[in-house]
Amino acid sequence: xxxxxxxxxxxAGLKKQFSANKPYPHLVLGNFFTKEIDKVAEGLLKExxxxxxxDLFQFQQTDDxxxxxxxxxxxxxxxxxxxxxxxxxSSITGIxxxxxxxxxxxxxxxxxxxxxxxxxSGRKIAxxxxxxxxFTENDGGALQLFKGKEIVKSIxxxxxxxxxxxxxPKSLHQVQEVIDKRRISxxxxxxx
Amino acid sequence: xxxxxxxYDDETIALAxxxxxxxxSVQLNEILSHKALRSFQNLKWKHSYYPLKFSLxxxxxxxxxxxxxxxxxxxxxxxxQCGMWCIxxxxxxxxxxxxxxxxxxxxxxxxxxxxxxxxxxxxTVFMKGDEEVVRIVPKSNSFTIVNQSGLKVxxxxxxxxxxxxxxxxxxxxxxK
Numbered sequence: 329x330x331x332x333x334x335x336x337x338x339x340a341g342l343k344k345q346f347s348a349n350k351p352y353p354h355l356v357l358g359n360f361f362t363k364e365i366d367k368v369a370e371g372l373l374k375e376x377x378x379x380x381x382x383d384l385f386q387f388q389q390t391d392d393x394x395x396x397x398x399x400x401x402x403x404x405x406x407x408x409x410x411x412x413x414x415x416x417x418s419s420i421t422g423i424x425x426x427x428x429x430x431x432x433x434x435x436x437x438x439x440x441x442x443x444x445x446x447x448x449s450g451r452k453i454a455x456x457x458x459x460x461x462x463f464t465e466n467d468g469g470a471l472q473l474f475k476g477k478e479i480v481k482s483i484x485x486x487x488x489x490x491x492x493x494x495x496x497p498k499s500l501h502q503v504q505e506v507i508d509k510r511r512i513s514x515x516x517x518x519x520x
Numbered sequence: 521x522x523x524x525x526x527x528y529d530d531e532t533i534a535l536a537x538x539x540x541x542x543x544x545s546v547q548l549n550e551i552l553s554h555k556a557l558r559s560f561q562n563l564k565w566k567h568s569y570y571p572l573k574f575s576l577x578x579x580x581x582x583x584x585x586x587x588x589x590x591x592x593x594x595x596x597x598x599x600x601q602c603g604m605w606c607i608x609x610x611x612x613x614x615x616x617x618x619x620x621x622x623x624x625x626x627x628x629x630x631x632x633x634x635x636x637x638x639x640x641x642x643x644t645v646f647m648k649g650d651e652e653v654v655r656i657v658p659k660s661n662s663f664t665i666v667n668q669s670g671l672k673v674x675x676x677x678x679x680x681x682x683x684x685x686x687x688x689x690x691x692x693x694x695x696k
Contacts, residue, residue: 383616383645383674438641438679442614443571468680477571500571505612507680 351475354493369459371398435511441503453518460512469511474500523556551663574615577608604691614677624668626694642678642686
């Protein structure tokens with residue numbers, strides 16, 4: 329398992345891009361992992377998912393992948409929480425990162441996550457790794473970033489794309505309601 | 521109360537009052553006459569949107585609001601002061617239990633003009649701490665009153681399966 333070498337050679341450029349992106353620092357990196365990610369995408373579906381339903385959201389989620397049953401997913405967790413990855417993300421974001429948490433998420437038809445900013449003690453960088461089908465605009469499921477009340481960026485799910493953003497009072501975002509599709513992702517936070 | 525369904529006579533209201541006192545909520549179905557229902561046509565809506573709190577459409581209530589004030593007064597058994605407004609939830613609308621939301625006081629009542637399947641969302645949930653205590657699933661021409669003392673309320677996200685908006689009159693009643 330490895331990050332696509334193209335990205336490993338471009339940390340300075342990515343750092344500039346991360347800081348410059350609006351409405352708050354973020355990056356969307358397509359084709360992010362090497363081919364082995366396909367096995368993780370298969371493996372995560374074998375995990376136990378729990379329905380999550382509240383005023384703020386509706387989706388299915390696993391427990392932390394640290395305790396994953398599937399060997400490929402467990403190996404991926406180990407890699408993604410390794411010094412190699414932490415140092416890479418730190419070098420892009422300029423924030424010293426020490427650990428991660430990670431869960432698998434499935435959003436089916438009508439599932440959603442309403443606007444929130446992710447702020448909680450220790451969370452520095454939020455991330456999402458899309459591991460399902462590519463979505464079109466009509467499928468919903470986009471990660472949407474706000475500036476004030478306005479949605480200023482929509483990031484539709486695309487397979488093997490890593491999205492990261494800086495957690496701050498400005499990092500208001502939501503996951504648009506999914507329309508007749510299945511959105512599969514790994515997501516969590518890098519902690520400082 | 522000329523606009524109320526005549527089936528709600530003093531005896532029936534007294535039973536509803538006792539139920540409200542005992543259970544903390546009561547729902548009265550087929551509450552308004554057909555003529556009174558027409559007063560909800562041609563409302564003008566204004567979208568109010570605070571992403572971290574709610575997305576809802578508001579309108580001034582039609583003249584039947586006075587009937588509801590009288591009804592609420594009878595159900596509570598005291599004179600009340602009411603604030604009322606009409607709300608339309610379109611697909612994508614919601615309200616959440618945001619951080620600074622305070623627990624309710626007095627009674628809250630809702631008169632629904634539309635019915636919706638629960639799977640569409642758009643229903644109203646009352647929470648006591650982490651526990652759900654009352655859920656109002658929209659049912660056309662139904663009136664629900666809840667003693668909301670100490671409760672927090674949210675309106676579940678209305679999803680794309682809903683074929684029409686949820687339209688309801690909502691009011692808060694405080695005893696004078």
